Amino acid sequence: MQARFAAVLGLALLVQGGAGPATAESHKPPLVFTGIPDQDESRLVERFGKVATALEAKLGVAVRYIPVKSYPAAVTAFTNGQVQLAWFGGFTGVQARRAVPGAQAIAQGAEDAAFKTYLIANTKTGLEPSKAFPQAVAGKTFTFGARTSTSGRLMPDYFVRQAFPGRTPEQVFSRVGFSGDHSRTIQLVQSGAFEVGAVDYSVWDLDTKAGKVDPGAVRVIWESPPFPDYQWTVRGDVEVTYGAGFTERLRQALIGLDDPAILAPFGRSKFVPVDNAAYAPLEKVGRDTGLLD
Missing domain, CATH: 3.40.190.10 (Periplasmic binding protein-like II)
Known part of the structure; x- marks a missing residue:
C-alpha cells in the first residue's frame, strides 16, 4: 500500500511540476507555489500546471504547484514557508506580505491594475x-x-x-x-x-x-469602480536558496509568459511588473471595513 501511494504521489508531482529535474539544477530544491482556489478546481489544475512547466524551463530549477483548499490555507502555506511563491488575490496578498517580512508583489495581470x-x-x-x-x-x-x-x-x-x-x-x-x-x-x-x-x-x-x-x-x-487585485507574491528569502537576483529573474519569467494557452485560463492578456505599494488602497479598505487588523 505504501509503495502504491508513493507511486501515485510521484505521478501527481510530475503532472503538476512539468518537465521534471532532468531540465533543472538538481542541487537546488524545487520552487514550490500555490494559488488561491477562486474557481473551478479543474481550471486551477490546468492553469497552474502550465505555469509550472513554463517557469521550470525559464528558471532552470524544478517548479512544483501544490493546491490548497481555501484562501486562508494559501496564506498559511506562504507564511510557514511551505511555498515560496503564490498567486494571491489583492487582499490575501496584503495579508501574506504583512506576515512575511521582505515578501514582494512582483507581477500582476495587465487587467489587475483596474479590476x-x-x-x-x-x-x-x-x-x-x-x-x-x-x-x-x-x-x-x-x-x-x-x-x-x-x-x-x-x-x-x-x-x-x-x-x-x-x-x-x-x-x-x-x-x-x-x-x-x-x-x-x-x-x-x-x-x-x-x-x-x-x-x-x-x-x-x-x-x-x-x-x-x-x-x-x-x-x-x-x-464596480476599479481597484487593484490579483498578483504573484514571492517570499523575501528566495535569494538565499536560489541565488542573488533570483527575485528579478522570477519576475521576468512571469512577465515573459506569453503563451495564450497559459494566459487564457487566468483570463489575462499578459503579466506586468508590480510592487507592494500598488496594493496600499486595499490595506486601507481592509482597515476601514474591519477586515484587517
Whole structure:
C-alpha cells in the first residue's frame, strides 16, 4: 500500500511540476507555489500546471504547484514557508506580505491594475442592470465569495457600506452567505439559492465562455469602480536558496509568459511588473471595513 501511494504521489508531482529535474539544477530544491482556489478546481489544475512547466524551463530549477483548499490555507502555506511563491488575490496578498517580512508583489495581470466586481442577480428578482449601485438589492438574500476574497468580499463589502451609510451587509440583506469561490457564487445565484451575489468579473467571463452561465437565470446588474487585485507574491528569502537576483529573474519569467494557452485560463492578456505599494488602497479598505487588523 505504501509503495502504491508513493507511486501515485510521484505521478501527481510530475503532472503538476512539468518537465521534471532532468531540465533543472538538481542541487537546488524545487520552487514550490500555490494559488488561491477562486474557481473551478479543474481550471486551477490546468492553469497552474502550465505555469509550472513554463517557469521550470525559464528558471532552470524544478517548479512544483501544490493546491490548497481555501484562501486562508494559501496564506498559511506562504507564511510557514511551505511555498515560496503564490498567486494571491489583492487582499490575501496584503495579508501574506504583512506576515512575511521582505515578501514582494512582483507581477500582476495587465487587467489587475483596474479590476472589477460584478453584482449578479437571479432574473426572478426582476433586478435590472444599473450604472448606480442598485438600492433595490436591500432585503434580498446575498452571497459573497470566500471570506477573504478581494473581489468577492472585501470590495463588495466596502461598496455596500458606501451605498447604505451606517449599515453593514448583514443589516442591508435579509441573509448573507459565503460561497467559497466565484464559480460557486454564480451557481448559487443562478439556482436561486441566493438572490444576489458578488463575483470576480474575470471568472464570470470565463464561466460564460465555458457555457456555465444561463443568461435566462442570472444576469449582471452592476459593475464596480476599479481597484487593484490579483498578483504573484514571492517570499523575501528566495535569494538565499536560489541565488542573488533570483527575485528579478522570477519576475521576468512571469512577465515573459506569453503563451495564450497559459494566459487564457487566468483570463489575462499578459503579466506586468508590480510592487507592494500598488496594493496600499486595499490595506486601507481592509482597515476601514474591519477586515484587517
